[in-house]
Amino acid sequence: MRQEFRKARWYRTMLFVPGHNLEWMLKAPKYGADALIFDLEDAVPVAQKPLARERTAKALDALKDGTFGRFVRLNGWRTGNMVEDLVAVVRSGLDGVMLPKVEDVEDITALDLLLDDLETQRGLPKGRIEILPGCETAQALYRYYDICKCSERVRRAGGSMNAVPAGDGNRALGLLDATGEGIEERSLENRMLLNGNAVLEARAAGVTQILGGMCTRIDDLELVRRVAQRARQLGASGSQVIHPSHVKILNEVFSPSVAELEQARATVVAMAEAVARGEAAARLNGRMIDYAHARSGLQLLERARSVGIDVGVVPALAVPSFDDPARP
Secondary structure: OOOOOEOOOOOOEEEEEEOOOHHHHHHHHHHOOOEEEEEOOOOOOHHHHHHHHHHHHHHHHHOOOOOOEEEEEOOOOOOOOHHHHHHHHOOOOOOEEEEOOOOOHHHHHHHHHHHHHHHHHOOOOOOOOEEEEEOOOHHHHHOHHHHHHOOOOOOEEEOOOOEOOOOHHHHHOOOOOOOOOOHHHHHHHHHHHHOOOHHHHHHHOOEOEEEOOOEOOOOOHHHHHHHHHHHHHOOOOEEEEOOHHHHHHHHHHHOOOHHHHHHHHHHHHHHHHHHHOOOOEEEEOOEEEEHHHHHHHHHHHHHHHHOOOOOOOOOOOOOOOOOOOOOO
């Protein structure tokens, strides 16, 4: 069976903002995150949940024309809050919802049906609103592929690589040590060792964007950078961000470097010249390159353009069709 990959906008950073603080939500775009996540769950005191819904709806309306993505982290199933959350926030300014504490496939498929109904009722494009599953339990991590596969709305996945000491995911896996030097980096490693197929499972399910590496040490910016770099090495395409001061660092980590851009451009140039000679391979810096390298180079350049990075002059190059799971 031919695998279908779900196209999704590339977000290097997704910044959490408490949903009961309208002032913070309205000023959040200035920090430069590719997407914002207005939080109705853990960042909001229980007594302020109704107020948070009202203020988040106002923020979505006010920011609906922004070039950044707009997501809302809902309260999970079985809290008695999720349906009210959806009724309040499903509107034209919403790009996606994050569902925390996912247990099984049914949590996603039920949410998919609710979104279908609300989109129809409100005249919104069918299927546009994404679902970002928060896999924070052992059961959800065990069923990662099925959860990612069960809905076309799941176009990015996160939670399997979050390095949050004493967070829900680590507690579910018995990783309770929340102190000590480098704990967030070790936490990230432990999570990946216990669920080492997470990236493979998500991509096999057709998900092209993987989030990971969120760091809760607000003032340790070097640790923020190291955790993000490790997450990128493990296959993450971006990260959730807990504090505005982390956005610039992670945008840099998940953006192609100058050297990467130069290599990608040189690869495309060399292959374009080879094709013009009637050849399907070329030599570049002592190495053989072919269409596979050209596809990777074109993909990297396309991603850079998508976030406003100048990639210079790139020759037109037609390459044989290939479904690339990392295509933005």
